[in-house]
Structure formats: structure tokens, C-alpha cells
Amino acid sequence: MGAIFRREVSSYFISPIGYIFLAGFYCCTGVIFSQNSLQYGSTKLDAVFADLILVLIVLIPILTMKTISEEKKQKTDQCLLTSPVSLGGIVAGKFLASFLIYTLGVAITFVYAVVVSAYAKPDWNVIMGNIVGLLLLGAAYIAVGIFCSSLTENQIVAAVISFFAMVGLYLLSTLGNLIPVEFITKVFNSLCFWNRYYDFTLGLFNLSNVLFFISAAVAFLFLTVRVLEKRRWS
């Protein structure tokens, strides 16, 4: 797992993808921060964090699109799958590498908080809760992206599928409200990534939301392992 993690991290910076992701992330968050906080002279960052979910939906597919699809296309998966490493180890290594790059992106939000604190004392508890929420949301979305990448050999297809999957998970409650069956509406609402994440931006640190995102990440990584497993059997 360690070897795969290190290779993946370095590959993000050998290819332009790591730079594109980080530049895109810093640029988008910068615009959102200046529009929502600086221009209004507000120390509250909740609106910034709320908008960031849209940035993730666009940028995380770029981060995860090649994780598994490219291995399959270049046949380098033969090197991984015939080495003494478990499938879980391979997927975990890739996930942690993407998560590390993502964390480097999220770190900028801390800088914004520091900038704001120069003007007035911000509510650090809320900001830290927001950052944790953003990391958890990102972890779940990265797992979704890696899962989508395992479904195809084409990076672009992987990115497109991930994008729609992420939009779907974001809009799940909206979709649920359109269905006039109470049970389904309830299930959709409780699985909706936006509903779960929105609580964090309000300053609510709800343990069930924390567990939800962790479970979602684990579930999608597990599905990825199953896809790889299935490919060996088909």
C-alpha cells in the first residue's frame, strides 16, 4: 500500500493533473472567498464552505479520473495485481494519495480563516468544523470518483461518469422531493450529500453526518475492490 501511495502522489506531480487540481481549487475558492467574505467585510465563512461543494463536484473527477482507468488502459494493473499486495491495499493506496492532494487543496481554507482573523476574531470552532466537514465530503466524493474510474478504461469517460454521480448525490434530496412516496423521499433526503454537508456549514457538528461520510467513502472503496475482483473472475 505504501509503495502505491507514494507512486500515486508523485504521479500527480509528474503529470499536470495535481497542478491543475490545486490551481483550480485555489482559484475557485479564492474567487468564492473574496465574493462572499472579503467584499462584505464578514468574518463568517459558512457561505464559502457551502459553495465549495460545487467546486468539488467539478474538480474531484479530474483528481480521480485516471486512478484505475489508466492502469487498465496501460496494462500496468498487471504489475499491481500480480504483486503480493491485496486489492484492498491497492485501492486504499490510491485513495489516500488522492486524499492527500485534496487535503493540500483544502488547506487553503485555513489560510482564508487566518486572513479573516486579521480583521476580527472569527469563530474558530465553526471554521474547524467546516474544514473537517469539507474533508469528509471530499473523502466520500474521492471514493465515488475512484469507483467510477474502476468502471472504464477511458479517463474522460471516468471523469464524466464521476461528475454525474456526484451531481446526483448532491441533488438526491431534490430528486426525492419529486417522488410522491414518503418513504423514498425520506431515504433520498438522508442519503443526500448536500443535506449532510449543509449541517457542517451551519456550524452543526453532528456525529451521524461524520459517520455518514466515512461510511459512504468506505462503501464506494469496497465497491471498487469488488469491481476489480469481478474483473478477475469474468
Next chain:
Amino acid sequence: MIEVSNLSKHYGDKKAVDNISFKAEDGEILGFLGPNGAGKSTTMNILTGYISATSGKALINGIDILENPIKAKRELGYLPELPPLYMDMTVKEYLNFVYDLKKCKLPRNSHLKDICSLVKIEHVYKRVIKNLSKGYKQRVGLAQALIGNPKVLILDEPTVGLDPKQIIEIRTLIKKLGKNRTVILSSHILSEVQAVCDKIVVINEGKVVADDTEDNLSRKLINEHLLTARIEGKTEAVEPLIKSIKGVIKVEVGSEREKGVWEYRIEAKEGVDIRRELFKRMAERNMPILDLRASELSLEDIFLKLTMGEALPQLTGKDDDNDDDNEDTAKD
């Protein structure tokens, strides 16, 4: 040691590998011979744990690859048909990555150095893999298979796409490696397998058609009763003359190779050598033989011969410059 018993792999209705069994002992180089699509790569992919088998057993040094994959994979090094190289890495980075991936315990620097000098890639050690030539990529692929000194080496068409000099080098290297390891090598080139391997398993359409030592198999495949000759003179005169030789079963007239020189494919009874008689008769009539050789078996002929037992292979009636596989078989 590798032991395969009753191994099958089905893709839907298609049987890619159909109930094959064979064994390779320590210090033995086993050649896996078959045309493209025979099931060689599939078998190798099963042996290395890349894909699973539908049924059957594959033991690597006594460890079942399907039941205990991680332990079994520690024992083997694999060079797939297409070397699994990360094009964006340098050779050094890549080999270090594989070293970590295999959780190798040998001293890193000296081990990697030994391997690089063995496959002669020291001078490209710091270059990016995508800029290397096909031959060097193949060597880097071989180097990654050798990391960790695995007891079992599985090499899928290791010389494909290399130039003749590189082919000889890689073959020599494989022979050297095979002295204290079990090596399985696949190829669609008969002469390659004959040159390198102690034992040959011939596979066609997913089935083993022959499993024998190199000597025995070569003896079975000797083909002196099938001749190809180029003779100057009118075909109307030459053909009946050849037919009149005792032991000749069939004569086929091929194309005109040079002006007035025609090619003939001659089939005699098995065990009858008609070459001297042919020479004598043609010389008497002043019809010079410009070229005379025993027909080399194409892979198709080999399968025919092996699957049909003692029956004679048919004259294929193909031109010399036939498809690539035959060309390789004949000239390599």
C-alpha cells in the same frame, strides 16, 4: 516448481483454456508454444493471479495461487506480453517502486544494481521510460520481474518486437536465469522454444496438444519427406519426371520464381529420402536444381501433425512469403 492440473478458463461460451495440465520442475525452462489466441497468455495470467480460473488448480512452489494468492505471488516474477511500465517514471523510480511493491527484503541498492547489470540497462537507469526503445522497455520489464529473486519466472513472449541481436541476448539471459529457477516462457516461434527450453508444451485452442522434452518433440517433427525444390525447365517435363521417382506420393507445381524456374512441392512416403535420386534424374536431363530444401513446418502443420498422430501433414501449398507467424517459424 509449477504444477497445473485440469485448469480451465471460460469466457461465456468460449473456452480460452480447456482442462490443461502440465508441470515444470526447479531448474527447468518450460516453453509454451502456440499460435496467437491459443490460450498462452490466459494461462500465464491465471498462473500469476491476474485473472482467476473457472476450474482447476495452479500451484507455485506448492502454494495454490487461487487459495493463497499473496503468498504465491511472492514466489514469482512476471513479464506480461506488454511490459507493465509506468511511462512517466524513470527506470530508477520504477524499479524502486516495484522493489517496494514486492516488499523485497534484499539490500536495495546492490540488488537493483545486480539486476540492471544482468539485463544491461545501467546506462538508461536515469532515463524516463517513455523515451526508451522497445528493446529497452522489454528489458526494464524483465528487470521488474527479477526483483526479489523470485524462484519462478513467467515470461510472456519475451522476445517479441526485438531485433535479432537483442533476441539472442535475451535468450542467453533466460537460459542463464533458468539454471536455478523455474521458468515458463511462451512463444509462437518454434525455433525460439527449441533454442531455449528443456521441455515444450504445445497448446492450441486452449488444449495441450503435446507435452514433451525438446529432443523428443524435434524428432517427431522432422520432416525430410516433404521437399521444396526450384528446378529449371518446362513443368510438363519436370513434373512427370519427379513423379516417376520411387516413393513420391504427390507433386505440386508452385509459381514461377525466376524466368523458366518453377517451384515444386514434393511429398514422399515417410522415411523415404528421395533427394539423391531427384538430383540424379534432373542432372541427367540437364534440368538443374537451383534450390532444394526440406519443407519447414509451420505452426499449423505442427498442430496437424500433433493432433492427427501419425498421419501425414498435408502440403500447405502456401507461398514462402506467407503470413508473419509462418515467416517467423521458418526463419527465426
